[in-house]
Amino acid sequence: MRTVVWAELAEAERADLLSRGTAVAGPQVTAGVAEILAGVRERGDAALDEYGARFDPVPAESVVVAPEEIAEAVRGLTPELGEAITVAADTIRTFHEGGMASDYEVETAPGVNCARVIRPIRRVGLYVPAGSAPLPSTALMLGVPAQLAGCPEIVLCTPPGPDGRADATVLAAAAECGISQVFVIGGAQAIAAMAYGTASVPRCDKIFGPGNAWVTEAKRQVSTAEGGPGIDLPAGPSEVVVIADAGADPEFVAADLLSQAEHGPDSQVLLLTDDAVLAQAVGEQLEAQLVDLPRAETAAKALGASAVVITSDLDEALTISNDYAPEHLILALREPSTWVDRVERAGSVFLGDWAPETLGDYCSGTNHVLPTAGAARWTGGVNVASFQIAMTVQRVTPAGLAALAATAVELSAAEGLLGHQAAVTRRLARARGTDREGNS
Numbered sequence: 001m002r003t004v005v006w007a008e009l010a011e012a013e014r015a016d017l018l019s020r021g022t023a024v025a026g027p028q029v030t031a032g033v034a035e036i037l038a039g040v041r042e043r044g045d046a047a048l049d050e051y052g053a054r055f056d057p058v059p060a061e062s063v064v065v066a067p068e069e070i071a072e073a074v075r076g077l078t079p080e081l082g083e084a085i086t087v088a089a090d091t092i093r094t095f096h097e098g099g100m101a102s103d104y105e106v107e108t109a110p111g112v113n114c115a116r117v118i119r120p121i122r123r124v125g126l127y128v129p130a131g132s133a134p135l136p137s138t139a140l141m142l143g144v145p146a147q148l149a150g151c152p153e154i155v156l157c158t159p160p161g162p163d164g165r166a167d168a169t170v171l172a173a174a175a176e177c178g179i180s181q182v183f184v185i186g187g188a189q190a191i192a193a194m195a196y197g198t199a200s201v202p203r204c205d206k207i208f209g210p211g212n213a214w215v216t217e218a219k220r221q222v223s224t225a226e227g228g229p230g231i232d233l234p235a236g237p238s239e240v241v242v243i244a245d246a247g248a249d250p251e252f253v254a255a256d257l258l259s260q261a262e263h264g265p266d267s268q269v270l271l272l273t274d275d276a277v278l279a280q281a282v283g284e285q286l287e288a289q290l291v292d293l294p295r296a297e298t299a300a301k302a303l304g305a306s307a308v309v310i311t312s313d314l315d316e317a318l319t320i321s322n323d324y325a326p327e328h329l330i331l332a333l334r335e336p337s338t339w340v341d342r343v344e345r346a347g348s349v350f351l352g353d354w355a356p357e358t359l360g361d362y363c364s365g366t367n368h369v370l371p372t373a374g375a376a377r378w379t380g381g382v383n384v385a386s387f388q389i390a391m392t393v394q395r396v397t398p399a400g401l402a403a404l405a406a407t408a409v410e411l412s413a414a415e416g417l418l419g420h421q422a423a424v425t426r427r428l429a430r431a432r433g434t435d436r437e438g439n440s
Helices: 011-018 021-043 045-055 067-075 079-098 136-149 168-176 187-196 213-224 250-261 276-291 296-304 314-324 336-342 357-362 398-414 418-432
Strands: 002-005 104-109 112-120 123-127 153-158 181-184 206-208 239-244 268-273 307-310 328-332 348-351 388-396
Touching: 011 314, 021 045, 021 187, 021 213, 045 187, 067 168, 079 136, 079 168, 104 398, 112 398, 123 136, 123 187, 136 153, 136 168, 153 187, 187 206, 187 213, 206 213, 239 250, 239 314, 250 268, 250 276, 250 296, 250 328, 250 357, 268 276, 268 296, 268 314, 276 296, 276 307, 314 336, 328 336, 328 357, 336 348, 348 357, 398 418
Parallel strands: 002 307, 123 153, 123 206, 153 181, 239 268, 239 328, 268 307, 328 348
Antiparallel strands: 104 112, 112 388
């Protein structure tokens, strides 16, 4: 990781430092994704087979995972891994249950009652990446809130592994969430299958899940097409900002940076600190810890696109972080809770020396499907409400209509929408026992 002093950078250099590397591949990825989407939309399962043969090291023999294979995956878990999946599901369920929305009704005017009612999305599609490493945790992060929301149908797609099959731990995590419709499809073609439907894969109303630049772009394109599905949020390559003071532990900070860098070569990690001595110590720890990391080559590439930034003070570090709007933010600070009010934009925040981002990835209970690429400026992570729709309902008595009629008449007249106005005045006249001219 390169080390820079924020105060010495020009505006253009600052913007370049905070830019996500995935933006560079934009035009090529956009065109490639469009081709894949068109292929699946037009040729369905045949296109899925073709793209599997082209992109997967070992294509799946069948895109459909049989129930027997899911049951076999559950039986094949070690007791320890089975327990870990259960505990993680329980903590995720506990956290998400605490924030579930409920129906409500209020009287907004005498005789006018307005309600909001919650309904589950009928069919949702979950994408669970497995490109460089299978992610059963993502199956839990998506499956548990979908289950809590009461979605009648849950479809899960995940890429084939080296043996051409879905990863067994992903299948076991899916089973933990009651998911039985699982398909061995990866990349943009998986998003296309869930968006358009094929003979094998049901068409979904909304698609969830993180992925690489191709998956993220595929989600964007299908969601902007007429009649396309909704999507959760831009959840692309992983990123973390660590803000650390002089009292932070360099070993812990380096470990946190590497935990995100190992996700993929397009991941980005930033250390913001007002202490140059700590910055140097973290750099030394990165070198020492990288040697022992099985995914050292991947992490090293990510570190090459990352930076250590020396700031004038911690306030400046928070300002930079808020501009960047990171997916993950770690406050490795003394009294970190006192700084939370300064955090305006981040997907998930971790306080102090003993809250590694790893817990958020797996089992603290919060969701790890979070906004990336600056989307934390306008949205948060996946939750139960993401899998639901909220409808409003109004009940109006004749007295209620009379109470609001003048308001509706004035506003509709101001907008020149006399048909709107008549829908009120005709009812008002009927309620009063007169016609529109005032005759009884």
